[in-house]
Amino acid sequence: MRMLNYKGEPLMEEIVGRDLKIALKRGWRRKCPNCGRGSMMESYLVVRQTCSKCGQELFHHRADDGPAYLTVLIVGHLMAPALLYVYTKWRPEPLTMLFIFGIGCLGLSLYLLPRLKGAIVAFQWAKKLQGFA
Ligand SMILES: [Zn+2]
Secondary structure, three states, X not given: OOOEOOOOXXXXXXXXXXXXXXXXXXXXXOEOOXXXXXXXXXXXXXXXXXXXXXXXXXXXXXXXXXXXXXHHHHHHHHHHHHHHHHHXXXXXXXXXXXXXHHHHHHHHHHHHHHHHHHHHHHHHHHOXXXXXX
Protein backbone atom coordinates (compact mmCIF):
# COMPACT_ATOMS: atom_id res chain seq x y z
CA MET A 1 0.00 0.00 0.00
CA ARG A 2 1.42 3.35 -1.07
CA MET A 3 1.55 5.97 1.70
CA LEU A 4 0.75 9.56 0.71
CA ASN A 5 0.73 12.81 2.65
CA TYR A 6 -2.23 15.19 2.70
CA LYS A 7 -1.20 16.67 -0.66
CA GLY A 8 -1.11 13.24 -2.27
CA GLU A 9 2.69 13.18 -2.41
CA PRO A 10 4.58 10.05 -1.37
CA LEU A 11 6.10 10.19 2.10
CA MET A 12 9.86 10.18 2.63
CA GLU A 13 9.84 6.52 3.53
CA GLU A 14 8.22 5.72 0.17
CA ILE A 15 10.90 7.64 -1.75
CA VAL A 16 14.25 7.06 -0.07
CA GLY A 17 13.53 5.00 3.02
CA ARG A 18 14.16 6.65 6.34
CA ASP A 19 16.98 9.05 5.54
CA LEU A 20 18.78 10.03 8.74
CA LYS A 21 20.03 13.42 7.55
CA ILE A 22 16.63 14.59 6.31
CA ALA A 23 14.95 13.27 9.45
CA LEU A 24 17.42 15.09 11.71
CA LYS A 25 16.88 18.36 9.85
CA ARG A 26 13.12 17.99 10.17
CA GLY A 27 13.42 17.03 13.81
CA TRP A 28 15.63 20.06 14.53
CA ARG A 29 12.87 22.23 13.04
CA ARG A 30 10.41 20.33 15.28
CA LYS A 31 8.57 18.96 12.27
CA CYS A 32 7.39 15.43 11.63
CA PRO A 33 10.40 13.36 10.49
CA ASN A 34 8.25 11.54 7.95
CA CYS A 35 6.49 14.33 6.04
CA GLY A 36 8.30 17.45 7.30
CA ARG A 37 5.04 19.43 7.35
CA GLY A 38 3.22 18.52 10.52
CA SER A 39 4.36 19.88 13.85
CA MET A 40 6.09 17.31 16.06
CA MET A 41 5.43 19.14 19.32
CA GLU A 42 2.06 20.02 20.77
CA SER A 43 3.68 22.34 23.32
CA TYR A 44 7.21 23.38 24.22
CA LEU A 45 8.50 19.85 24.90
CA VAL A 46 5.53 17.50 24.51
CA VAL A 47 5.66 15.27 21.44
CA ARG A 48 2.34 14.75 19.63
CA GLN A 49 0.73 11.33 19.59
CA THR A 50 0.60 11.37 15.79
CA CYS A 51 1.56 13.79 13.06
CA SER A 52 -1.31 16.13 12.23
CA LYS A 53 -0.51 16.03 8.51
CA CYS A 54 0.50 12.47 7.64
CA GLY A 55 -0.66 10.49 10.68
CA GLN A 56 2.82 9.12 11.48
CA GLU A 57 2.76 7.72 14.99
CA LEU A 58 5.19 9.55 17.24
CA PHE A 59 3.96 8.53 20.69
CA HIS A 60 6.31 5.59 21.10
CA HIS A 61 9.48 7.65 20.68
CA ARG A 62 10.88 8.52 24.08
CA ALA A 63 13.76 10.97 24.26
CA ASP A 64 13.97 10.77 28.08
CA ASP A 65 17.04 12.66 29.37
CA GLY A 66 18.87 12.79 26.03
CA PRO A 67 17.88 16.35 25.05
CA ALA A 68 18.69 17.72 28.51
CA TYR A 69 22.06 15.95 28.52
CA LEU A 70 22.97 17.27 25.06
CA THR A 71 21.78 20.77 25.97
CA VAL A 72 23.98 20.88 29.07
CA LEU A 73 26.87 19.45 27.08
CA ILE A 74 26.63 22.03 24.31
CA VAL A 75 25.84 25.03 26.51
CA GLY A 76 28.65 24.13 28.89
CA HIS A 77 31.18 23.74 26.10
CA LEU A 78 30.19 27.06 24.55
CA MET A 79 29.72 29.19 27.64
CA ALA A 80 32.58 27.99 29.85
CA PRO A 81 35.36 29.04 27.43
CA ALA A 82 33.49 32.27 26.70
CA LEU A 83 33.25 32.97 30.43
CA LEU A 84 36.95 32.33 30.90
CA TYR A 85 37.86 34.51 27.91
CA VAL A 86 35.67 37.42 29.02
CA TYR A 87 36.94 37.23 32.57
CA THR A 88 40.63 37.12 31.66
CA LYS A 89 40.30 39.77 28.93
CA TRP A 90 38.13 42.43 30.59
CA ARG A 91 37.71 41.43 34.27
CA PRO A 92 34.11 42.66 34.54
CA GLU A 93 32.26 42.94 37.84
CA PRO A 94 30.97 39.60 39.20
CA LEU A 95 27.34 40.75 39.00
CA THR A 96 27.85 41.78 35.39
CA MET A 97 29.28 38.35 34.61
CA LEU A 98 26.43 36.65 36.43
CA PHE A 99 23.83 38.71 34.57
CA ILE A 100 25.33 38.27 31.10
CA PHE A 101 26.22 34.59 31.35
CA GLY A 102 23.10 33.72 33.29
CA ILE A 103 20.91 35.12 30.54
CA GLY A 104 23.17 33.60 27.89
CA CYS A 105 23.02 30.12 29.42
CA LEU A 106 19.28 30.31 29.99
CA GLY A 107 18.51 31.62 26.51
CA LEU A 108 20.75 29.12 24.76
CA SER A 109 19.31 26.26 26.81
CA LEU A 110 15.73 27.27 26.04
CA TYR A 111 16.61 27.51 22.36
CA LEU A 112 18.42 24.18 22.14
CA LEU A 113 16.25 21.92 24.32
CA PRO A 114 13.16 21.51 22.08
CA ARG A 115 15.29 21.34 18.93
CA LEU A 116 17.49 18.61 20.36
CA LYS A 117 14.40 16.73 21.53
CA GLY A 118 13.01 16.94 18.01
CA ALA A 119 16.31 15.72 16.59
CA ILE A 120 16.46 12.78 19.02
CA VAL A 121 12.89 11.75 18.24
CA ALA A 122 13.68 12.03 14.53
CA PHE A 123 16.83 9.92 15.03
CA GLN A 124 14.77 7.25 16.75
CA TRP A 125 12.23 7.37 13.94
CA ALA A 126 14.91 7.13 11.23
CA LYS A 127 16.56 4.15 12.93
CA LYS A 128 13.21 2.54 13.72
CA LEU A 129 13.98 2.59 17.43
CA GLN A 130 10.65 2.29 19.12
CA GLY A 131 10.09 2.24 22.81
CA PHE A 132 7.62 0.10 24.61
CA ALA A 133 4.13 1.52 24.44
ZN1 LIG B 1 3.98 13.88 9.25
